[in-house]
Amino acid sequence: MTKQFLLDGQPVPFEDGQTILEAARKAGHYIPSLCWHQDFPPHGSCKLCIVKAAGRHVSACATPAKEGWEVESNTPEMNGERRGLLQMLFVEGNHFCPSCEKSGNCELQALGYEYEMLTPRFRHFFPERPVDASHPDMLLDFNRCIFCELCVRASRDVDGKSVFALTGRGIHKHLTVNAESGRLADTDFSKDDLAARICPVGVILPKGRGFAVPIGERTFDTETIRSKTLKEEES
Amino acid sequence: MSTLPATPTAALDGILQRHGHYPTELLQILIEAQDLEGWLPAPTLTYLAQALHIPRSRVEGVAGFYSFLYTQPVGRYRVLFSDNITDRMLGNTELMDALCRKLWIEPGKLSEDGLVSITTTSCTGLCDQGPGMLVNGRAIGQLTHRRINEIAEMIRQQRPLDLWPAEYFQISDNIRRKDSLLNLDMKPGAALSAVVEMGREGWLQEVQKSNLRGRGGAGFATAVKWASARNAAGEPKVIVCNADEGEPGTFKDRVLLNSYADLVFEGMTLAAWAVGASEGFLYLRGEYRYLLPLLEAVLARRREAGLLGRHILHEPCFDFDIRIHLGAGAYVCGEETALIESLEGKRGTPRIRPPFPVTKGYLGRPTVVNNVETLAKTCLIALGGGEAFAASGTAQSAGTKLLSISGDCAEPGIYEYPFGVPIARILEDCGASDTQAVQVGGAAGVCLAGYEFQRRIAYEDVPTAGAFMIFDGTRDLFDVARAFVHFFAHESCGFCTPCRVGTSLLQGFMDKLADGHGAKADLADIDWLDRLLKNASHCGLGSAAPNPVIDTLQKFRPAYERRLVSLDFEPAFDLDAALAEARQLTARDDPGAHLQTHEEEEK
Numbered sequence: 014m015t016k017q018f019l020l021d022g023q024p025v026p027f028e029d030g031q032t033i034l035e036a037a038r039k040a041g042h043y044i045p046s047l048c049w050h051q052d053f054p055p056h057g058s059c060k061l062c063i064v065k066a067a068g069r070h071v072s073a074c075a076t077p078a079k080e081g082w083e084v085e086s087n088t089p090e091m092n093g094e095r096r097g098l099l100q101m102l103f104v105e106g107n108h109f110c111p112s113c114e115k116s117g118n119c120e121l122q123a124l125g126y127e128y129e130m131l132t133p134r135f136r137h138f139f140p141e142r143p144v145d146a147s148h149p150d151m152l153l154d155f156n157r158c159i160f161c162e163l164c165v166r167a168s169r170d171v172d173g174k175s176v177f178a179l180t181g182r183g184i185h186k187h188l189t190v191n192a193e194s195g196r197l198a199d200t201d202f203s204k205d206d207l208a209a210r211i212c213p214v215g216v217i218l219p220k221g222r223g224f225a226v227p228i229g230e231r232t233f234d235t236e237t238i239r240s241k242t243l244k245e246e247e248s
Numbered sequence: 249m250s251t252l253p254a255t256p257t258a259a260l261d262g263i264l265q266r267h268g269h270y271p272t273e274l275l276q277i278l279i280e281a282q283d284l285e286g287w288l289p290a291p292t293l294t295y296l297a298q299a300l301h302i303p304r305s306r307v308e309g310v311a312g313f314y315s316f317l318y319t320q321p322v323g324r325y326r327v328l329f330s331d332n333i334t335d336r337m338l339g340n341t342e343l344m345d346a347l348c349r350k351l352w353i354e355p356g357k358l359s360e361d362g363l364v365s366i367t368t369t370s371c372t373g374l375c376d377q378g379p380g381m382l383v384n385g386r387a388i389g390q391l392t393h394r395r396i397n398e399i400a401e402m403i404r405q406q407r408p409l410d411l412w413p414a415e416y417f418q419i420s421d422n423i424r425r426k427d428s429l430l431n432l433d434m435k436p437g438a439a440l441s442a443v444v445e446m447g448r449e450g451w452l453q454e455v456q457k458s459n460l461r462g463r464g465g466a467g468f469a470t471a472v473k474w475a476s477a478r479n480a481a482g483e484p485k486v487i488v489c490n491a492d493e494g495e496p497g498t499f500k501d502r503v504l505l506n507s508y509a510d511l512v513f514e515g516m517t518l519a520a521w522a523v524g525a526s527e528g529f530l531y532l533r534g535e536y537r538y539l540l541p542l543l544e545a546v547l548a549r550r551r552e553a554g555l556l557g558r559h560i561l562h563e564p565c566f567d568f569d570i571r572i573h574l575g576a577g578a579y580v581c582g583e584e585t586a587l588i589e590s591l592e593g594k595r596g597t598p599r600i601r602p603p604f605p606v607t608k609g610y611l612g613r614p615t616v617v618n619n620v621e622t623l624a625k626t627c628l629i630a631l632g633g634g635e636a637f638a639a640s641g642t643a644q645s646a647g648t649k650l651l652s653i654s655g656d657c658a659e660p661g662i663y664e665y666p667f668g669v670p671i672a673r674i675l676e677d678c679g680a681s682d683t684q685a686v687q688v689g690g691a692a693g694v695c696l697a698g699y700e701f702q703r704r705i706a707y708e709d710v711p712t713a714g715a716f717m718i719f720d721g722t723r724d725l726f727d728v729a730r731a732f733v734h735f736f737a738h739e740s741c742g743f744c745t746p747c748r749v750g751t752s753l754l755q756g757f758m759d760k761l762a763d764g765h766g767a768k769a770d771l772a773d774i775d776w777l778d779r780l781l782k783n784a785s786h787c788g789l790g791s792a793a794p795n796p797v798i799d800t801l802q803k804f805r806p807a808y809e810r811r812l813v814s815l816d817f818e819p820a821f822d823l824d825a826a827l828a829e830a831r832q833l834t835a836r837d838d839p840g841a842h843l844q845t846h847e848e849e850e851k
Contacts, residue, residue, distance in 0.1 A: 058745065101750065136820055160742070180311070
């Protein structure tokens with residue numbers, strides 16, 4: 014007999030070791046995420062996947078499912094917290110969707126729509142984060158970084174290069190590259206790296222291509238992030 | 249780059265050599281490398297990365313994480329004013345301003361000649377003899393205007409620190425009340441001989457009988473922790489003494505390490521015997537670096553006496569030694585998984601749990617992390633037995649607790665009480681009068697109002713790692729809460745969204761209120777942030793960060809409401825404040841350089 018837990022009242026089967034997020038998505042239930050990626054171990058930093066399991070708040074991506082648990086996810090309370098977390102991510106960086114090449118393909122933006130974020134709510138931090146355009150093929154716009162560390166992990170664990178790392182602490186934490194000059198051009202980064210195409214927002218972008226697909230026809234313009242994620246899970 | 253001094257590679261090689269070129273030693277290597285020039289120039293980071301065969305980005309990541317590592321030049325005299333609320337109550341802000349004026353510099357900026365830089369730092373654990381400061385890592389307490397004048401003069405004359413008056417660097421223990429632990433006069437090795445006689449199993453049973461719980465605040469049963477590590481797979485096992493005493497207002501570990509170091513190291517060795525561990529670390533907060541020579545001397549003496557090293561007390565299977573690792577100004581490293589990351593030479597970011605350190609800790613091995621006081625207490629159990637230990641204190645909180653008492657009282661210092669002591673009794677003993685509130689357990693702890701002074705220090709009532717800060721009727725509890733909020737925003741590691749952004753947002757709201765722009769709507773937002781931080785944070789730092797605000801909002805709400813302008817909403821943006829930079833650039837401060845607010849125009 015397979016084990017199961019209840020997600021918003023619906024039974025979800027799981028195997029030992031599976032996390033709440035993995036089991037839920039497999040069973041066709043959407044739990045949002047930004048820093049989670051199926052090819053990497055859970056990271057647990059964005060907290061978008063936060064759920065209430067047996068009365069306690071936990072990251073669904075990092076918490077192994079337990080038999081008989083009652084898990085709350087798609088509730089006004091949890092979705093309200095997710096909206097708040099999204100507002101935090103928007104105000105701490107500099108996100109100007111209308112002029113961003115990633116608009117329509119950006120997971121942060123898509124989640125903003127999904128969770129009906131209508132205002133930034135909090136004061137903007139307006140951090141100073143200069144753009145690095147030194148590399149011939151790729152552009153780094155640090156203004157949009159959400160610190161999911163997917164590029165860090167992809168470059169280190171898959172590309173074997175450690176082109177990216179985080180430095181600084183707290184609200185001053187920021188992305189840096191593996192060069193004394195601090196310039197991407199002085200690293201061994203390549204446009205063919207996994208790290209070059211894993212950014213869920215618009216930090217790491219290819220040069221020489223702009224608005225090839227018009228806004229309005231892009232990924233999340235035609236389909237919500239919820240249905241796209243669940244479709245990918247099925248295939 | 250040509251303006252930079254040539255990297256002293258020979259000196260760096262020596263440091264790398266001493267640390268065996270191990271990347272796990274990266275933090276220790278960076279701390280020592282910084283001693284060469286006072287900061288870490290970019291070529292130094294590149295050189296170390298190449299020598300350790302690790303990516304430069306990793307070295308930069310670590311160097312950027314710790315407050316006491318500098319990737320920009322700092323002064324040859326690096327002055328850090330301790331900025332706990334108790335320091336502020338003793339006038340540290342005024343003293344720092346005075347020193348800056350005398351030396352013609354601005355806080356946080358380097359003087360043009362590179363001589364001196366002055367800024368603040370989180371609590372340095374000198375609350376019983378504040379205001380405190382660190383000058384190039386050495387602690388000075390009891391600052392007065394006279395001392396500040398003298399310090400300014402000595403810095404101007406570029407007098408070496410060794411030639412400053414010796415009494416400046418004398419840090420007193422200020423032990424005011426002793427009980428079983430502080431009265432213990434133990435010959436080094438006596439507790440060890442006793443437990444070797446009991447055997448490992450017998451010793452663990454004694455610890456279990458003692459009901460000893462962790463003194464770091466969480467109160468986890470020590471015997472359970474030790475048994476889990478003993479039963480976990482993986483070798484060699486590790487004992488870590490958490491001496492990252494960063495909780496604002498706590499300084500009991502400073503005193504234990506200064507005057508009872510043998511008890512602490514013996515406790516670590518007792519733990520090693522129970523667990524079967526062979527490797528030990530004392531993780532010493534960077535603020536206590538001045539204790540390092542003394543602690544190394546105690547370790548050397550214990551090795552000499554056969555109490556550390558191979559075949560301790562001639563037991564064939566008892567090998568254990570202790571190394572001291574320094575922190576570098578990061579409160580979050582008091583969290584045990586962040587501490588382990590830091591021990592491994594990484595950024596001090598808390599890990600996902602489970603797995604817990606007892607099964608997968610330092611380098612994936614079973615690791616016990618215990619507080620300084622917990623480990624010292626095990627000597628009492630070894631000598632007097634578990635039952636005798638359990639007989640004092642309360643049923644759920646056995647034994648005694650060291651309290652670090654500071655703030656508004658006649659006799660600040662260290663007080664040891666059996667668990668169960670009421671707050672009122674402590675206040676009486678330390679000579680506190682007209683007490684408005686007590687902050688127990690530091691910034692992350694609980695703020696108690698007058699009607700709660702009959703509550704007791706115990707895990708089941710008011711748990712604490714030892715901080716006890718007293719505020720009399722003249723203090724504004726909003727200022728206290730705001731100081732703690734600033735502390736958490738500064739110390740957030742930045743890993744998870746709620747803590748990284750939430751602590752800064754909370755700081756913004758508290759500052760808005762302090763500046764007289766608060767509105768009712770802000771209190772609702774503060775409330776909401778408090779809850780999100782508590783619920784959604786990755787570790788205890790984030791979930792404790794709103795505690796001071798939650799408590800004071802509930803118990804001292806008028807302190808907040810007094811600051812509200814009576815509006816539902818008031819913008820945080822202040823037109824006149826936005827012109828501050830223009831005024832500074834034009835050296836003007838006359839009425840014409842200020843914008844009138846609309847209220848004033850109406851009058």
